[in-house]
Amino acid sequence: MKLVVTGAGGRMGRMLVAAVHATPGVVLSAALERAGAAAIGADAGTLAGLGPIGVPVTEDALEAFVGADGVLDFTGPAATTHFAMLAAQARIAHVVGTTGLDEQDLAKLDAASRHAPIVRSGNMSLGVNLLAALVRRAARALGTEWDIEIVETHHRMKVDAPSGTALLLGEAAAEGRGVGLGQSAVRGRDGVTGAREPGTIGFASLRGGTVIGDHSVIFAGAGERIELGHRAEDRSLFARGAVTAALWARGRRPGLYSMADVLDLSDS
Numbered sequence: 001m002k003l004v005v006t007g008a009g010g011r012m013g014r015m016l017v018a019a020v021h022a023t024p025g026v027v028l029s030a031a032l033e034r035a036g037a038a039a040i041g042a043d044a045g046t047l048a049g050l051g052p053i054g055v056p057v058t059e060d061a062l063e064a065f066v067g068a069d070g071v072l073d074f075t076g077p078a079a080t081t082h083f084a085m086l087a088a089q090a091r092i093a094h095v096v097g098t099t100g101l102d103e104q105d106l107a108k109l110d111a112a113s114r115h116a117p118i119v120r121s122g123n124m125s126l127g128v129n130l131l132a133a134l135v136r137r138a139a140r141a142l143g144t145e146w147d148i149e150i151v152e153t154h155h156r157m158k159v160d161a162p163s164g165t166a167l168l169l170g171e172a173a174a175e176g177r178g179v180g181l182g183q184s185a186v187r188g189r190d191g192v193t194g195a196r197e198p199g200t201i202g203f204a205s206l207r208g209g210t211v212i213g214d215h216s217v218i219f220a221g222a223g224e225r226i227e228l229g230h231r232a233e234d235r236s237l238f239a240r241g242a243v244t245a246a247l248w249a250r251g252r253r254p255g256l257y258s259m260a261d262v263l264d265l266s267d268s
């Protein structure tokens with residue numbers, strides 16, 4: 001399977017190039033960065049710490065997509081919605097790890113998924129997607145007398161909050177309660193906020209240092225607390241998950257899929 005890596009000079013892009021290189025059955029057919037980026041012309045393998053692999057970083061997404069079977073995309077919302085349109089035109093699988101997408105961005109992905117398969121997840125790891133299934137189950141069992149708070153910590157360079165993973169876990173909690181996250185989420189508190197509103201799902205974001213990604217879901221009841229959590233120790237686990245998603249998506253019908261579909265956790 002021929003794969004394109006977008007944002008190939010970024011933290012995740014370099015991990016993705018290495019994961020593709022290490023996985024039998026997939027090859028890197030192109031590596032992209034934005035026009036004018038310092039990485040243009042560099043060998044993608046060298047950037048990823050592999051040594052030269054003969055794939056230079058380029059800026060021409062359309063040409064790259066036409067010659068490929070899938071694209072691994074961990075960039076930013078504007079780039080990802082653009083790549084979704086191009087992947088739809090080329091009818092190739094689009095694996096989206098990008099977070100910070102708003103409602104309009106998601107609507108664009110939805111439209112693109114009518115023409116090609118898209119696998120989107122705020123977290124491509126098995127551990128987090130299993131955690132989401134556990135959170136859904138706990139929220140269903142405990143009911144609204146137990147307050148739910150989601151705390152996430154990431155490195156100082158992260159640009160969006162709450163993290164995509166925190167929102168994924170919030171969605172799972174809301175589903176467990178049979179409510180929509182949009183109506184329940186409290187995304188940060190400051191000043192005289194008043195007492196906690198029953199049934200809400202709170203989010204708190206911490207940023208600092210080189211933390212790859214820590215998430216805790218706290219269920220706080222009367223006189224007791226349950227905490228379910230996950231700590232990522234290495235970005236390569238997200239990259240391996242993305243390659244697994246691309247292999248799964250190859251030849252699938254157009255549609256919007258999640259990592260829970262890829263990992264067969266949808267009924268959990």
Ligand SMILES: NC(=O)C1=CN([C@@H]2O[C@H](COP(=O)(O)OP(=O)(O)OC[C@H]3O[C@@H](n4cnc5c(N)ncnc54)[C@H](OP(=O)(O)O)[C@@H]3O)[C@@H](O)[C@H]2O)C=CC1
Pocket residue numbers: 006007008009010011012013032033034035037074075076078079096097098099100121122123124125164238
């Ligand atoms: N779902 C998951 O499992 C995970 C998701 N992520 C998400 O992945 C995204 C990227 O994270 P990270 O790698 O840390 O960020 P980086 O900023 O290190 O990398 C993003 C790269 O994409 C490049 N880029 C931006 N726009 C374009 C474009 N139009 N064409 C080509 N390249 C482009 C950036 O270039 P430039 O610097 O010039 O903007 C940069 O090199 C984030 O949204 C993050 O939250 C991260 C880890 C796991």
Ligand SMILES: O=C(O)C1=N[C@H](C(=O)O)C[C@H](O)C1
Pocket residue numbers: 099122123154158162163164165166212213214232
């Ligand atoms: O930006 C990151 O680094 C990460 N982003 C994803 C998120 O927003 O949840 C996944 C992981 O936590 C790392």
